[in-house]
Amino acid sequence: MPNGVVGQDANDYRVVVFGSAGVGKSSIVQQFVEGTYREGYVPTIEDTYRKVISSNKSVCTLQVTDTTGSHQFPAMQKLSIQKGHAFVLIYAVNNKQSLSDLKPIYDEIVDLKGGKAMVPVVLVGNKVDCPDREVLEAEGHRIAGQWDCGYLEASAKTKYNVQDVFEQLLLLEKRREMSLATSSAKGKGKSKAARRADGIKNKCSLM
Numbered sequence: 001m002p003n004g005v006v007g008q009d010a011n012d013y014r015v016v017v018f019g020s021a022g023v024g025k026s027s028i029v030q031q032f033v034e035g036t037y038r039e040g041y042v043p044t045i046e047d048t049y050r051k052v053i054s055s056n057k058s059v060c061t062l063q064v065t066d067t068t069g070s071h072q073f074p075a076m077q078k079l080s081i082q083k084g085h086a087f088v089l090i091y092a093v094n095n096k097q098s099l100s101d102l103k104p105i106y107d108e109i110v111d112l113k114g115g116k117a118m119v120p121v122v123l124v125g126n127k128v129d130c131p132d133r134e135v136l137e138a139e140g141h142r143i144a145g146q147w148d149c150g151y152l153e154a155s156a157k158t159k160y161n162v163q164d165v166f167e168q169l170l171l172l173e174k175r176r177e178m179s180l181a182t183s184s185a186k187g188k189g190k191s192k193a194a195r196r197a198d199g200i201k202n203k204c205s206l207m
């Protein structure tokens with residue numbers, strides 16, 4: 001890939017985050033992209049965040065779209081799935097209903113993407129820091145097994161497994177070799193591509 005095409009649409013890798021209202025979609029995305037966490041619920045319509053990552057020993061823009069939790073906009077949901085390359089499906093471990101709520105979204109992804117495991121999907125049980133758990137880790141695992149997708153428990157509040165969600169998602173992408181090449185990777189064992197992506201990220205900090 002020649003220099004200068006970073007940020008072009010064709011090279012973007014689009015991740016869409018789904019889940020019921022209040023499960024912590026915005027919190028996970030903000031913790032991942034900005035490294036911040038805020039108490040309090042701010043309703044989301046749809047926001048897209050960008051992060052430069054390495055892809056096929058070059059770089060690309062990881063676009064993370066944080067969707068609204070409600071299903072008031074089925075056409076919007078369909079469009080998001082059609083445009084998305086990979087999906088993060090979030091429920092809260094202290095809200096059993098929020099796990100059931102993901103099933104129709106998962107079904108629509110399978111439907112629109114032409115079958116099971118055609119695109120990377122990671123199921124995430126968020127809010128593991130909460131004491132009032134309603135969904136056991138084994139139950140999340142069982143569903144992820146049925147869905148043939150990745151699975152992690154996480155906490156946007158404590159940062160537990162937040163980075164790992166996106167790492168796992170990129171590992172599931174078979175069409176490209178991708179990794180998060182962010183400065184928060186602490187530099188340990190960084191690949192050339194990762195260091196290069198860091199440099200480009202700094203240059204593109206106004207993107």
Ligand code: GDP
Nearest residue numbers: 021022023024025026027039040127155156157
């Ligand atoms: P969204 O509607 O899915 O985008 O949910 P938000 O990210 O807005 O979060 C809803 C509420 O849950 C907010 O009050 C957050 O502070 C809280 N929250 C989000 N993630 C966590 C978490 O991992 N642990 C705890 N304890 N609270 C969380």
Ligand code: MG
Nearest residue numbers: 025026043044
């Ligand atoms: Mg939100």
